[in-house]
Amino acid sequence: MRVLVIGGTGKTGSAVARGLRAHGETPVIASRRPSGPDQVHFDWADPGTHDAALRGIDAAYLVAPALVRDPAPRMVPFIDRALARGARRFALLSSSAIDASMPGVGAVHAALAARAPEWTVLRPSWFMQNFSDPQHALGRELRDERTIASSTGDGRIGFIDAEDIAAVAVATLLAPANAALVLTGPEALSYADAAAILSRVLGEAVVHRALTRAAWEAHVIASGMPADYAALLGALEQAIAGGAEDRVTDEVLRRTGRAPRSFEAFARAAFAAAP
Ligand SMILES: NC(=O)c1ccc[n+]([C@@H]2O[C@H](COP(=O)([O-])OP(=O)(O)OC[C@H]3O[C@@H](n4cnc5c(N)ncnc54)[C@H](OP(=O)(O)O)[C@@H]3O)[C@@H](O)[C@H]2O)c1
Incomplete structure (x- = not known):
């Protein structure tokens, strides 16, 4: 094929x-x-x-x-x-x-x-790699300032490893599902939860900056994102704050036969060796 x-x-x-x-x-x-x-x-x-x-x-x-x-x-x-x-x-x-x-x-x-x-x-759901990608505002801020900015409040997200998404993509290119699959990692975490895990892994404090939606949109626009796209993501941030992404599914395990990677395992692989 x-x-x-x-x-x-x-x-x-x-x-x-x-x-x-x-x-x-x-x-x-x-x-x-x-x-x-x-x-x-x-x-x-x-x-x-x-x-x-x-x-x-x-x-x-x-x-x-x-x-x-x-x-x-x-x-x-x-x-x-x-x-x-x-x-x-x-x-x-x-x-x-x-x-x-x-x-x-x-x-x-x-x-x-x-x-x-x-x-x-x-x-x-949201990619774990956002935290490690220097092209992404989150990844850059974490690397440069040890901060994470969001307007999601205490809302939780089933962060997923891009490798797990790809594994499901391969499985379904080989055997199509003829369906839409909601894919998450094994646990839903707030950005504050993620900051706590990253602090542990990095051995230094990572601070979650809780912004309002307007402040967050201004923040990502200042980092280079087009304003209309920032507004789209701002609406998604607000939905997360309301609990829209607080879920986990078993699709990665079902489609690939292996459990999705945890955020902590991702963080150890991505950052443990970082200076
Ligand atoms: N990050 C998240 O948390 C998240 C969550 C859910 C869904 N998503 C979705 O994931 C997608 C991004 O996937 P990814 O992270 O795997 O990609 P990525 O690492 O962001 O890379 C973007 C890819 O898209 C290609 N591309 C961009 N603009 C293109 C254009 N005009 N024509 C052809 N190719 C183009 C680039 O190829 P070249 O540069 O080589 O041309 C590159 O391979 C987005 O649609 C996003 O909405 C992201």
């Missing part, structure tokens, strides 16, 4: 490509800056790159373009084009906060469920 892995240079996609190779499948990594023989030029914003990327493709892992509030006008026509060219199987990376009734990636979810013969929508 030749699988186009959109986002294949990113956190989940690179692990999806590795996992597919381990199962003897052939990932074709889509990137705006391709390098190497297993990569193909692909840009959601440039439909002129789409047909060539789809050549000989049986299945696709779909990651939305970064920081675009409504990616559906780019992604839905691409799915139609992929189906017309013979691709049958799709795994879409969405979010635990987004279902098929919502605009944006929710509309892509709805289109996939209606049109694709074999599909899975992955709805993961």
Whole structure:
């Protein structure tokens, strides 16, 4: 099976490509800056790159373009084009906060469920890697200031390791669920809980800064996030404060046969050796 892995240079996609190779499948990594023989030029914003990327493709892992509030006008026509060219199987990376009734990636979810013969929508909770990714405001602040800013109050989140999301993606590219799966880690934690675990692992105090929604949005905009995307995430932060993400599911274990990694295990792997 030749699988186009959109986002294949990113956190989940690179692990999806590795996992597919381990199962003897052939990932074709889509990137705006391709390098190497297993990569193909692909840009959601440039439909002129789409047909060539789809050549000989049986299945696709779909990651939305970064920081675009409504990616559906780019992604839905691409799915139609992929189906017309013979691709049958799709795994879409969405979010635990987004279902098929919502605009944006929710509309892509709805289109996939209606049109694709074999599909899975992955709805993961917030990624543990946000804490270790220097591209992410959270990761940068933790690294530089040992602080974590949120407007989620005491609200808890079922943080999940990107490797566990990728493992489910691989499992469902091999055996589609024809369903949407809410994916979480093994426990729901507040950002204050996460700060306590990180303090222990790092051996120095990590402080959770509890901001208002407006202050948090201003904070992430100042760190470079587009204002409309910050507003979208600000609404999600508010929903978390109200308990919307306070849950865990058993989908990682069910789909992969292994339990999801805990936040503490993630933190030890990501930070124990850090200076
Ligand atoms: N972080 C979280 O807590 C969280 C939670 C739930 C859902 N999500 C969702 O996860 C997704 C991000 O996944 P990730 O963390 O695996 O990726 P990532 O590490 O953020 O990397 C982004 C990937 O998307 C590709 N990309 C970005 N813009 C593109 C464009 N215009 N055309 C083609 N490719 C593009 C990049 O490829 P190149 O740079 O090589 O082109 C890169 O491989 C987002 O849709 C986000 O909403 C995140």
